[in-house]
Amino acid sequence: MTLLDQLRRRRQALELTQQDVASRTGMTRQQYQRLEAGGNPRLDTLTLAADGVNSRVMLIPVEKWHAVKALLEDSDESAPALDADPWQGLLGDEEDGHGG
Incomplete structure (x- = not known):
């Protein structure tokens, strides 16, 4: 797609x-x-x-692609709270979760 x-x-x-x-x-x-x-x-x-459309364009390192895809496909039952930052630490940006 x-x-x-x-x-x-x-x-x-x-x-x-x-x-x-x-x-x-x-x-x-x-x-x-x-x-x-x-x-x-x-x-x-x-x-x-x-x-x-309330989305973001993001460059995802290939080695992290499967982790990001799994997070996006995760069921609502185990999704983090809406006020939580689900991206925190996922791309190796432990400091603030935004890589900036």
């Missing part, structure tokens, strides 16, 4: 229209529609679109 497919699926899961996301991001509906249709966005445009 491509990153743009994931963006579309996330929008649909949130029950947002393309216009909704465009309004949240300051894009026109046509700009956002082209993005989902397979555009080749700049990184800042992709980051903006991800923000519009």
Whole structure:
């Protein structure tokens, strides 16, 4: 599944229209529609679109991919509390959980 497919699926899961996301991001509906249709966005445009669907674009080291994938696929029963940072320490950023 491509990153743009994931963006579309996330929008649909949130029950947002393309216009909704465009309004949240300051894009026109046509700009956002082209993005989902397979555009080749700049990184800042992709980051903006991800923000519009309450998501983040992240570079994940290959050696950590399986751990991240398992976390994302984990059932709701064992998911951390909403106020917890599920990414803390996962990518080796023990200090603040945000790698910054």
